[in-house]
Amino acid sequence: MQKILLIVLLTGLLAACKKNHDKQLSCRLTALHAPSGLTTFFSYNNEGKLILEESGKSITTYTYEGATVTITTYDTGLISRRTIVLNNTLGLAANVRTEYGSDGANWSNTYHEYDGDEVIRSITTFPSNSPDTVTYLWTGHNMVGQVRGGDTTRFEYYTDKPRQDGDYLYLTQFVSGYEVFRTKDLFKGYAGATFIYDFTSDGKIAALKVPGIGTVYNCEYQCK
Numbered sequence: 383m384q385k386i387l388l389i390v391l392l393t394g395l396l397a398a399c400k401k402n403h404d405k406q407l408s409c410r411l412t413a414l415h416a417p418s419g420l421t422t423f424f425s426y427n428n429e430g431k432l433i434l435e436e437s438g439k440s441i442t443t444y445t446y447e448g449a450t451v452t453i454t455t456y457d458t459g460l461i462s463r464r465t466i467v468l469n470n471t472l473g474l475a476a477n478v479r480t481e482y483g484s485d486g487a488n489w490s491n492t493y494h495e496y497d498g499d500e501v502i503r504s505i506t507t508f509p510s511n512s513p514d515t516v517t518y519l520w521t522g523h524n525m526v527g528q529v530r531g532g533d534t535t536r537f538e539y540y541t542d543k544p545r546q547d548g549d550y551l552y553l554t555q556f557v558s559g560y561e562v563f564r565t566k567d568l569f570k571g572y573a574g575a576t577f578i579y580d581f582t583s584d585g586k587i588a589a590l591k592v593p594g595i596g597t598v599y600n601c602e603y604q605c606k
Contacts, residue, residue: 411556413602432559444559453559460484467560472499475560499564500525523566538576539567548587548601550577 410430414422425434435442440462442455453465461484470476475494482488488509495503500523506514519527519534528535545551550569555561571577578591 409603409605411601412604415602432556435557442559451560465559469560470496472496473561474499474501474564475562478560494562501562504562525563525565535572537572538570539565540570540579541567543568543579545569546587548590549579550590553590 410424410426412424414424416422420438422435422437424432425436427433431444431446433444435444439458440455442453445452445454449469449471451467451469453467455462455464463480463482464486465478465480467475468477474496476496477491477493479491480489490506490508492504492506494501495505500520501518502520503518504516506516508514515530517529518525519529522541524537524539524541526537526539528537545565545568551563551565555563568579569577579587581587
């Protein structure tokens with residue numbers, strides 16, 4: 383089920399990410415070190431696309447065929463879920479189908495509607511439950527709200543800083559394997575949870591944290 387991605391991942395993905403400071407270098411995330419001691423490793427193909435994620439006994443593979451990305455997660459050698467993503471011409475996820483278990487009998491399918499590169503609605507269907515609809519609110523090319531039923535969640539941005547790799551939205555979508563939210567400014571937070579960023583001298587994100595929450599993930603990059 384396509385949950386509100388930002389809220390689901392808030393408690394688990396607060397990162398302190400350090401990159402090489404040289405602007406001329408191209409860097410990509412190769413490892414994510416968790417406080418528990420568990421490290422997630424990322425591998426890429428010659429085109430720079432993510433193809434493998436390894437975390438303990440969990441392995442996730444990414445395969446690409448045209449606009450379709452297939453993301454398969456194995457737990458102790460058995461398939462736990464398979465996600466098939468169809469991207470639109472802008473590289474944003476138009477349809478995301480997730481099948482659970484080896485037979486895929488339990489599944490969810492989310493269709494995203496866009497106005498340009500701004501997602502305006504997500505409709506998720508299930509084998510038996512009623513569809514779930516989320517509507518997105520945008521101002522100044524920033525997603526400022528999500529509406530589900532009678533509940534609205536508001537989001538804030540650092541309007542004096544552009545969105546960049548390493549911010550919260552980037553990290554959450556990177557580990558999911560597809561992109562839905564493409565904003566103009568740097569994501570700040572919501573509902574009392576404010577993200578604080580530290581920057582290198584040349585403007586890259588060096589650290590991401592939320593005051594009062596001690597969880598810190600260390601990001602390892604390979605630059606060339």
